[in-house]
Amino acid sequence: MNIACFSTKSYDRQSFDRILPEFGHSFSYFEAKLDIHTVSLAEGHEAICTFVNDHIDAAIVKKLKQLGIKLIALRCAGYNQVDLDAAETNKLKIVRVPAYSPEAVAEHAIALILTLARKTHKAYNRVRENNFSLEGLTGVNIHGKTIGVIGTGAIGRAFCRIAKGFGCKVIAYDIYENEEMKQLGVTYLPLNEVLSSSHIISLHCPLTPETHHLINATTIKHMQDGVALINTSRGALIETKAAIKALKNKKIGYFGIDVYEQEENIFFKNLSEEIMQDEQIARLMTFPNVLVTGHQAFLTKEALAQISQTTLTNITAFENGEELVNEVKAS
Incomplete structure (x- = not known):
C-alpha cells in the first residue's frame, strides 16, 4: 500500500x-x-x-x-x-x-521523579560552570515514600514494578483493578484516598471525557502539601492553571511533565529563536521545582x-x- x-x-x-x-x-x-x-x-x-x-x-x-x-x-x-x-x-x-514499550514511558516517569528529587538537572548546569557547591541541592529519598499511581494499564503496571523496586509503598486507582498488581503488593484505593495518601503521584491513564482535567483545583486540595506530581500520559489530564496556582502556594512541591494540554503548537518543534507565546508553559518553566520534557517518554x-x-x-x-x-x- x-x-x-x-x-x-x-x-x-x-x-x-x-x-x-x-x-x-x-x-x-x-x-x-x-x-x-x-x-x-x-x-x-x-x-x-x-x-x-x-x-x-x-x-x-x-x-x-x-x-x-x-x-x-x-x-x-x-x-x-x-x-x-x-x-x-x-x-x-x-x-x-x-x-x-510500556517500560520506556514508565522509566521516563521515574527519571523525572529522581531528577526533581535529587536536583540533578541543577547540579549538571552548575558543574558545567565549574560550580561545585552543594548549597541548595539537598534532595529527598524515594525509598519508603508512598507513590500513588492513577491508571494501571500496561504503562502504569510497568511503573508500579519499578516503584516497588525502589522500596516504595505503591497505592493505585483504576476502575479496573489488576490482580497481578495486587499480588505485587499494590493496594487499590478510591481516587481521593490515593491523592491524599501519596507523597508522589504519577498519572498513567488515557484521556477521555471522564479524565479530562482529572487533576484540577478541587482534586489538588485532597493532596498532601509538597506533593510531587508527574504526568507522562496526556497533557489535558491536568488543568494547568490549577497546577500553577498550586505551585505558587507550594501545595505542589515538585512538578514533572512530559505532556502539556496545549502542546500541539509547541512540542516536536525547535522554538529556541522565538518568543514563547504560550504564557502558561512559559510560567511553568520559571519555577525551580518544575521539570518539562517535550513528549519524549516514548522515545527509545x-x-x-x-x-x-x-x-x-x-x-x-x-x-x-x-x-x-x-x-x-x-x-
Whole structure:
C-alpha cells in the first residue's frame, strides 16, 4: 500500500525504513502535521500514518474519504485526537499501536521523579560552570515514600514494578483493578484516598471525557502539601492553571511533565529563536521545582522498533482483509 506519513521526524524514517522491505509498503514522509491545510498531501495514497498531535476531526475525515484514503494508521496508543464517529460514518478504518514499550514511558516517569528529587538537572548546569557547591541541592529519598499511581494499564503496571523496586509503598486507582498488581503488593484505593495518601503521584491513564482535567483545583486540595506530581500520559489530564496556582502556594512541591494540554503548537518543534507565546508553559518553566520534557517518554530505540513493526503489521492486515486486532471503533 501507498501510505502518507505525517509529522515525520528523522527517527521515524529510520525505524520504518529499517523494516519496510519486509512488508512491501511504500511510505511518503511529510514533516508537516496533518491538518486542514496539509491533508491534500494524502492524495494519491491509500492510507495515512499519523501521530499524537495530528488532529483528525470530522472535516479532515471527510477530506480523507474524498481523497480515497481507506485506513488511518495511528503510530501511537492514544486516539482521543480522532473523531471516531466521523471515521465510522465515512467507513474509514482506524488502527493503533496499543502497547509498544510500556517500560520506556514508565522509566521516563521515574527519571523525572529522581531528577526533581535529587536536583540533578541543577547540579549538571552548575558543574558545567565549574560550580561545585552543594548549597541548595539537598534532595529527598524515594525509598519508603508512598507513590500513588492513577491508571494501571500496561504503562502504569510497568511503573508500579519499578516503584516497588525502589522500596516504595505503591497505592493505585483504576476502575479496573489488576490482580497481578495486587499480588505485587499494590493496594487499590478510591481516587481521593490515593491523592491524599501519596507523597508522589504519577498519572498513567488515557484521556477521555471522564479524565479530562482529572487533576484540577478541587482534586489538588485532597493532596498532601509538597506533593510531587508527574504526568507522562496526556497533557489535558491536568488543568494547568490549577497546577500553577498550586505551585505558587507550594501545595505542589515538585512538578514533572512530559505532556502539556496545549502542546500541539509547541512540542516536536525547535522554538529556541522565538518568543514563547504560550504564557502558561512559559510560567511553568520559571519555577525551580518544575521539570518539562517535550513528549519524549516514548522515545527509545526499542519503542520505535515496536511502533514501526506494529504499524506495518496493522497496515498489512488491512491490505490482506485480515482481522484488525488493533482496530479502534466508535463506542
